[in-house]
Amino acid sequence: MRIRxxxxxxxLCLSFGAEARTVRWSASGDPNTMDPHSQNVGTVTxxxxxxxxxxxxxxxxxxxxxxxxxxxxxxxxNRWRFxxxxxxxxxxGQAFTSDxxxxxxxxxxxxxxxxGIYVDTIESAVAVDxxxxxxxTRVPDPILPNKIASVFIMSRGWSExxxxxxPQNTRQREELHTTRNTNGTGAFRLSLREPDVRTVLxxxxxxxxxxxxxxxxxxxxxxxxxxxxxxxxxALLSGEVDFVMDPPLQxxxxxxxxxxxxxxxxxxxxxxFLAMDVARPELLYSDVRGRNPLADLRVRRALYQAIDIQAIxxxxxxxxxxxxxxxxxxxxxxxxxEEDVRLPxxxxxxxxxxxxxxxPNGFEITLDCPNNRYxxxxxxxxxxxxxxxxxxxxxxxxxxxxxxxxxxxxxEDTSVYLFGWGVPTxxxxxxFQSLLASRAGGQQGDGIWNYGGYSNPAMDALIxxxxxxxxxxxxxxxxxxxxxxxEDVPLIPLHHQMIPWALRTSITIPHMANxxxxxRWAVVN
Amino acid sequence: MFAFVISRLLxxxxxxxxxxFISFAMFTYVGDxxxxxxxxxxxxxxxxxxxxxxxxxxxxxxxxxxxxxxxVQGQFGLxxxxxxxxAELIAERAPATLELALCAAFIAMAVGVPMGVYTGLYxxxxxxxxxxxxxxxxxxxxxxLIGILLILAFAVGLGWLPxxxxxxxxxxxxxxTGFLTVSGLKAMILPAITLGLFQLTLIMRLVRAEMMxxxxxxxxxxxxxxxxxxxxxxxxxALKNTLVPVITIAGLQLGAIIAFAIVTETxxxxxxxGLLFIQSVGSADVPVMAAYLMLIALVFVTINLIVDLLxxxxxxxxxxxxxxx
Numbered sequence: 013m014r015i016r017x018x019x020x021x022x023x024l025c026l027s028f029g030a031e032a033r034t035v036r037w038s039a040s041g042d043p044n045t046m047d048p049h050s051q052n053v054g055t056v057t058x059x060x061x062x063x064x065x066x067x068x069x070x071x072x073x074x075x076x077x078x079x080x081x082x083x084x085x086x087x088x089x090n091r092w093r094f095x096x097x098x099x100x101x102x103x104x105g106q107a108f109t110s111d112x113x114x115x116x117x118x119x120x121x122x123x124x125x126x127x128g129i130y131v132d133t134i135e136s137a138v139a140v141d142x143x144x145x146x147x148x149t150r151v152p153d154p155i156l157p158n159k160i161a162s163v164f165i166m167s168r169g170w171s172e173x174x175x176x177x178x179p180q181n182t183r184q185r186e187e188l189h190t191t192r193n194t195n196g197t198g199a200f201r202l203s204l205r206e207p208d209v210r211t212v213l214x215x216x217x218x219x220x221x222x223x224x225x226x227x228x229x230x231x232x233x234x235x236x237x238x239x240x241x242x243x244x245x246x247a248l249l250s251g252e253v254d255f256v257m258d259p260p261l262q263x264x265x266x267x268x269x270x271x272x273x274x275x276x277x278x279x280x281x282x283x284x285f286l287a288m289d290v291a292r293p294e295l296l297y298s299d300v301r302g303r304n305p306l307a308d309l310r311v312r313r314a315l316y317q318a319i320d321i322q323a324i325x326x327x328x329x330x331x332x333x334x335x336x337x338x339x340x341x342x343x344x345x346x347x348x349x350e351e352d353v354r355l356p357x358x359x360x361x362x363x364x365x366x367x368x369x370x371x372p373n374g375f376e377i378t379l380d381c382p383n384n385r386y387x388x389x390x391x392x393x394x395x396x397x398x399x400x401x402x403x404x405x406x407x408x409x410x411x412x413x414x415x416x417x418x419x420x421x422x423x424e425d426t427s428v429y430l431f432g433w434g435v436p437t438x439x440x441x442x443x444f445q446s447l448l449a450s451r452a453g454g455q456q457g458d459g460i461w462n463y464g465g466y467s468n469p470a471m472d473a474l475i476x477x478x479x480x481x482x483x484x485x486x487x488x489x490x491x492x493x494x495x496x497x498x499e500d501v502p503l504i505p506l507h508h509q510m511i512p513w514a515l516r517t518s519i520t521i522p523h524m525a526n527x528x529x530x531x532r533w534a535v536v537n
Numbered sequence: 538m539f540a541f542v543i544s545r546l547l548x549x550x551x552x553x554x555x556x557x558f559i560s561f562a563m564f565t566y567v568g569d570x571x572x573x574x575x576x577x578x579x580x581x582x583x584x585x586x587x588x589x590x591x592x593x594x595x596x597x598x599x600x601x602x603x604x605x606x607x608x609v610q611g612q613f614g615l616x617x618x619x620x621x622x623x624a625e626l627i628a629e630r631a632p633a634t635l636e637l638a639l640c641a642a643f644i645a646m647a648v649g650v651p652m653g654v655y656t657g658l659y660x661x662x663x664x665x666x667x668x669x670x671x672x673x674x675x676x677x678x679x680x681x682l683i684g685i686l687l688i689l690a691f692a693v694g695l696g697w698l699p700x701x702x703x704x705x706x707x708x709x710x711x712x713x714t715g716f717l718t719v720s721g722l723k724a725m726i727l728p729a730i731t732l733g734l735f736q737l738t739l740i741m742r743l744v745r746a747e748m749m750x751x752x753x754x755x756x757x758x759x760x761x762x763x764x765x766x767x768x769x770x771x772x773x774x775a776l777k778n779t780l781v782p783v784i785t786i787a788g789l790q791l792g793a794i795i796a797f798a799i800v801t802e803t804x805x806x807x808x809x810x811g812l813l814f815i816q817s818v819g820s821a822d823v824p825v826m827a828a829y830l831m832l833i834a835l836v837f838v839t840i841n842l843i844v845d846l847l848x849x850x851x852x853x854x855x856x857x858x859x860x861x862x
Contacts, residue, residue, distance in 0.1 A: 044618050044820075049576075065624045123583070126575060180620040207619055208816065211806045238701050238806045239816070242685050246700045252690045327663075385821070415821040422584075462578055511597070 033536040034232040035519060037529070041258040042208045042237035047190040048164035050179040051117050052126040058257075058528055059235060062163035062213055063103075064196035067094050067145075068157050072226075072533065073520050074281075074343055074438055076157050078163055080197065081107065081145075089152040090135075100220055102167045103194070103201040115168035115177075117147065124179045130159040131439070154482040155439045158345070162436055198273055199532040200233060207402040209339040209493045213531075221532060228521075228534040246308075248273060254520070257529065259514040261330045261388060267514045278523035279334055280511040281343050282434040284386055286310060286379075286396070286504040287447075289427045291465025294430055296427050297391035297408070305375055306427070312501040313355060314365035316471075318403040320398055321356045321506060323392065328391045333507035339443050340433075341508040343525045346440030346478075346490035351498050354505070362403040374404025380429040381409060383415040387509050387524035393430050421463045432509070433461070436526070440490045441478045448493075448502055449475050466502040513534055545845055548610070549838045557608065560827055561601050568823040569609040570617045581598035591617075604827065613828040617719070618820045624830045627810060632712045633703055634809030638794045640725055641733030646768070646787060649737040653744025654776060670739065675738035684731040684804035691727060699724050701806040728744040736790050743786060783845060792840045823852050 043056040048064050050056075069079035081094040099151035099191040100108040117137040133153040138146045149156060171177055174189035194202040199219045204212035208253060213233040221227060236253070238244040241260045247253040249270055259267060259275070268275050288306045289295060295304045305311045320337040337354035340347060376398070390411045397407040412420070421429050435442050450467040451459035458475075474496070476491035497503075511527050521534040571587050588594050592603065607614065613623035652672075656665040664705035675683075692700035704720030706713040715721030751757065752775055760770050806812065810829060819824040 042816075045620055047620075050620070123586070126579070187615075187625075191620045206808075207621075208812065236702060236806075239812070240804050243688060243701050243804055243806060246685075246688045246693050250700050251695055251699070252692070252699060321586075412821070415819070446792065 013176045019117050019281070021363075030190050032231050033147060033229050034234060035255055035531065035534060036234045036236070036253050036537060037255040037257070038238050038247060038253045040237065040239050040241070040244065040252075044209070045180065045191050046202065047176070047179050047188065048166060048194075048196075049116075049122070049127050050190075052129075052162075053069050054434075054527055057355055058200075059213070060164060060194070060196075061271070062200040062233065062531055063194045063198045063202055065409065066164055067096075068161040070524075070526070070528075070530075072524075074525060076161060079484075084157060085124075085158075086247070087146075092147045092153075092156050093140070093401045094145045094147065096145065097220055098143060100197050101218065102170065102197055104167070106167045106169050106195075108143045108167070108197055109164070109370060111142075112165055112168050113137060115140050115144045115171065116165045117163060119166065119171070119178065120163050121362045126179075127163060129442075130162045152235055152480050152482070154480070154486060155178060155345070155437060155441060156439045158439050165197065167195055169205070181481045201229075201342060217262040217294050218533075226263060227532050230531050230534050230536055233531055244513075248516075251516075254519055255513070255515040255529070257527070259512060261332050261512075262513055264330065264332070264514075269356055272517055274523070275488050276513040276515060276521075276523045277332075277510060278512075279341060279343070279525050280339055280434070280509045280527050281438065281525045282338055282386075282432050282509045282527075283336060283443075284389075284430065284432045284506045284509060285339075286315075286393070286506065287429055287431050287464045288315075288503070289424075289464050290502065294427065295377070297376075298427060300371075301378040305369065305371060308367040308369045309383050309501060310365045310394060312370065312504070314362040314369070314403065315400065315405065316355045316501055316504045317358045317365070318362040318399050318405070319504070319506070320399055321354065322357070322475055323394050324392060325507060327511075328388055328395050329507070332387070332510040332512060334510065335507045336505050337498060338505060339447070339503070340435050340440065340493055341525070344435050344438050344443070344485065346494075348491050348494050351491070351494040353498065355501075359399075359403050369403070374406060376408070377427055378407045378408045378410050380417065380420060380432065381411045383411040384416045384431040385414045385417070386430070387434075387511075389430060392506065396430075424463050424465070426463065431465075433462070434526075438526075440493075441475070444471075444475050444490075444493055448497070455501065455533060464502070468496065468500065468502070471496055471502075538629055542554055542748065542842075545842050553831070553834055553840055554605075557605060557827070557831055558601065561604060562597075570823060572625040576616055589653065600695055608827075608831060614824045616817070616822055616825050618817060618822040620824070623824045626813060626830055627832065628684050628711060629713075630808060630810045630813045632714065633807060634795060634798050634811060636715060637725070637728055637732060637801070637807060637809060638791065639719060639797075640729035641785065641794050642736065642791050644733040645736035645740050645790075649740030650776075650783070651746050652737075653741040654748060654771070656741065657745040657748025658771060660749070662732060672738035672741055675734040680731060680735070680800045681804050683734055684727070684801060687727045687731060688804075698727055700727075703808055728801050728805040728807050731804070732794060732798055737788075739790070740787060743783055747782060748775060751775045769792070781850060785847075788840060788844055788847075792833075792837045795836055 041055040043059045044051055045056060046060065047345050048060050065080050066083040066086070067079050071077040080097050080100060082093060082097050084094045087093045096110060096113070097375050104106060114137045117131060117134060119125065120131050121134065131148045133151055133156065135148045135150045138148065140146055147156065155201055176188050176190040179190060180188045199216055199221060200213035201216045202211070203214045204210065215231045237249060244256055245259060245263050248256050257532065263281045267273050290307050292304050294302060295306060311441055325331065325333045326333055334341070335354065336352055338352040368374065375437055379397055381390055383390040393409050393411060397409045400407040420426060433443060433447060445458055448462060448466055448471055449458040451462050451465060457485050471493060474489045474493040481489060513523060515521070518537045519534060521529055521531070523528060558803065560653050571584055574582060577586060592600060611624060615621065616626055618622050619626065639667060652668050656668050659665050688700045691698045703715050704724035705718040706721055707717045715725055758768060760774055773822060798809060799814060802809045802811035803815050814826060814829045
């Protein structure tokens with residue numbers, strides 16, 4: 013491995029003169045695998061999107077731009093046609109053809125892949141000729157391009173030769189070749205992989221995209237995870253690391269003041285909210301007997317209006333949040349600004365609503381909260397618990413690590429919980445179908461994170477319209493659904509997370525709301 | 538002798554079984570590996586399928602017996618988090634932890650013993666008082682705080698030493714060592730001090746108390762009466778006699794150092810077994826956690842066994858006692 017690294021570095025030095033431009037990058041978590049279709053989590057994608065390309069790539073503004081496909085069109089309602097880029101080669105030399113696309117989409121559809129959500133409507137992919145692929149869907153799918161932008165393309169020959177035609181299966185006893193090896197077409201190639209220690213990527217000089225405008229000059233990326241917040245920041249301050257993706261909020265002030273280090277601020281496509289059990293006849297972990305106060309819209313509004321979101325933004329989040337009244341931020345397709353209005357903070361109104369609903373003395377409730385999942389999650393819950401208690405809803409806080417937390421809410425063993433939701437497809441449907449569709453709904457992905465049991469036939473109908481309709485009709489369905497969301501308060505929205513990045517001032521890189529660094533656009537001075 | 542070893546080994550079996558049972562029982566509460574493995578888009582059906590595949594739907598005792606059956610053969614399965622064989626992962630991380638533990642133990646002995654001797658001999662000197670105050674810090678400050686303070690001083694402030702990681706390592710067979718490169722040695726300093734500080738102060742205080750005890754005994758007085766030099770008395774006679782309990786404690790503490798390296802490894806992002814364990818806890822990676830706890834239990838059992846055997850070899854009374862029965 014080591015020798016391979018030296019060889020790669022030596023080769024680079026030759027091809028670029030002595031001009032090595034290295035970015036030393038750190039974050040708290042290491043990618044669990046190098047397999048592009050196994051785990052759909054940010055820590056894996058942040059490395060693999062440097063190495064692998066998709067047919068369609070995200071632009072700097074998170075729009076859709078040409079990737080391995082130069083253009084695409086919906087030739088029939090159920091058929092999308094992709095015209096592939098010519099002359100692309102994988103890092104190990106194989107030529108890229110339509111057969112690799114067919115293979116990769118089939119691979120992402122395997123039950124052992126976590127990427128099913130991106131290919132859920134796909135019936136099959138068919139190679140028309142070496143540079144044309146048709147994707148046939150079971151139903152008309154207007155947002156297929158948004159989804160296909162998350163499916164990385166592998167080489168069929170390489171994968172099959174290495175016994176990796178399917179993503180890792182946990183029943184296997186052997187490690188899969190793709191767990192630690194890659195062969196993409198992307199801007200960087202993986203030259204060293206030591207899990208949890210370091211991952212080194214070197215520039216792929218043959219990448220098709222370097223010719224395009226605005227690309228950067230990075231020749232090498234060294235990623236080293238540092239789990240401890242204090243150590244990660246110390247490493248940045250001491251000059252051992254150039255770029256930290258997840259600096260703790262309490263250190264931002266200090267980082268801004270430090271010489272040679274800057275903070276790059278921007279929003280993330282992730283919305284934090286409170287979900288409530290609105291379905292059970294009797295609430296768990298409460299002193300109310302025989303009924304469920306949260307099933308009453310007035311109580312939900314009381315809980316909503318008791319929250320002073322400005323105080324949370326100012327004190328708990330230190331300014332690093334965007335308070336919201338809707339389900340997803342403006343980067344997501346379908347966002348409607350007029351519906352992004354919060355019910356105002358009004359403790360007196362909250363008390364009045366509770367009295368009106370028959371709880372003049374309030375009631376007891378337990379708020380479940382993760383303590384290591386979202387930015388300052390436990391502190392947000394603490395603030396909300398005291399705000400609710402002030403209007404008479406005596407709130408017990410139950411904060412726990414994400415493992416037990418997810419297990420608990422998935423048993424539906426909860427009354428109210430804090431949750432966050434990112435939108436990788438950048439389309440409204442993803443949020444609606446997972447969070448607000450009825451759980452008993454027939455389609456895959458319906459209500460899979462709707463543990464409060466919200467069910468509204470009008471909402472379900474609108475979600476079904478989002479699935480198949482296009483253009484204005486679809487936008488209209490989303491607008492109506494957002495309006496129901498605002499009126500019916502199935503969830504109490506809090507804010508969109510901000511994700512500050514901390515980096516040395518000698519480096520420029522565009523801040524991306526999907527919390528992904530695109531080193532192809534990074535410049536080192 | 539043989540019977541003694543056999544009886545000790547037999548005693549170790551229930552200890553190992555108990556540890557494995559407790560750790561295995563604990564894991565049913567650390568959370569759900571399935572939701573972490575499947576990601577946020579999995580459906581109920583996918584979840585149920587994975588649960589069945591991992592055997593998590595079987596009764597607790599069936600799962601436990603299966604686990605024991607495989608553990609006996611050294612099979613701990615595939616890590617849920619990293620999709621790699623657990624035994625391989627642990628073997629890969631063990632050198633980092635063992636090198637760190639050995640360095641920490643070495644620092645503790647090499648510094649702790651002379652400091653203990655000095656404070657035992659010159660009880661009232663200013664330097665002794667300084668050492669004792671310093672040792673109080675070592676005992677009372679939590680490890681992670683010491684680590685962060687050292688990073689702040691020597692990495693951020695002075696910029697002399699790296700704040701994290703192991704530096705460059707050299708592979709010798711399956712063993713990766715940091716002793717052969719400059720960056721590896723530099724990276725070792727701060728974590729080893731952090732990990733060894735508590736043991737250092739413990740050894741220093743132990744040596745000091747033993748020295749004071751021994752210096753009061755008759756044979757030291759006789760030695761002085763014979764006109765032996767101070768140096769011969771202090772080091773040739775007194776220190777030698779204090780070392781028996783010190784070596785015992787240091788040996789037993791080596792197990793503790795390996796086990797407690799978890800905190801130091803987390804602070805310094807030291808790629809050893811402790812860090813692996815912490816990362817596994819975060820994602821409910823049961824196979825890795827179970828294997829790690831079993832290994833630590835095995836280390837303790839082995840060290841205890843060796844210490845028992847050493848007693849047997851060193852202390853003739855043990856053997857005579859056995860013979861008289």
